[in-house]
Amino acid sequence: MPNALEVITRVISEHSKITDHTKLAGDTMNDIDAFFTLETTKRKAAWSATSVAELIKKRDQLLHTIDLLEDGLKNHFGYEEEVLPLVLGELLMKPILHEHQGILGQIDNAKTNLINLERMSRDELFSNRTEVLQSVNNLCQTVKDHAHHEETALNAMRKFLEENSAYRD
Numbered sequence: 001m002p003n004a005l006e007v008i009t010r011v012i013s014e015h016s017k018i019t020d021h022t023k024l025a026g027d028t029m030n031d032i033d034a035f036f037t038l039e040t041t042k043r044k045a046a047w048s049a050t051s052v053a054e055l056i057k058k059r060d061q062l063l064h065t066i067d068l069l070e071d072g073l074k075n076h077f078g079y080e081e082e083v084l085p086l087v088l089g090e091l092l093m094k095p096i097l098h099e100h101q102g103i104l105g106q107i108d109n110a111k112t113n114l115i116n117l118e119r120m121s122r123d124e125l126f127s128n129r130t131e132v133l134q135s136v137n138n139l140c141q142t143v144k145d146h147a148h149h150e151e152t153a154l155n156a157m158r159k160f161l162e163e164n165s166a167y168r169d
Helices: 004-042 049-088 092-117 124-164
Strands: none
Touching: 004 049, 004 124, 049 092, 049 124, 092 124
């Protein structure tokens, strides 16, 4: 069995990296929202072809960022699912596994919403923008909340292990 304190420290460290990717995804999403707001103000009636092209470019950037986040999360979740049951036990892992599945489902939903932008008319883009942006917002918040839940439990475990060396291995 790996050293419990080392496992906990590594998982918490990885959460920091994941939070950075989540922030990047959120920042990209905010760029798209700002773009929509600017375009709405400038052109109430219709967009020019370059406006749609700019939106698709921003969408592609966001999809790339979400892909990076997804890859990182899958690697991180794989590690957690391998070693955390040894530290926390099977029962405490059940809610963590449930959250992992929910997060991966939200990623699929956000990506689907973003991919579907390309098929929409200009009017549909405006009417569906809130749903698209909300799916990315929800994803970012869920990942942050999940990391916070895990870190709360892991920090308590780390404190206990640091104070009680007999339980570390």
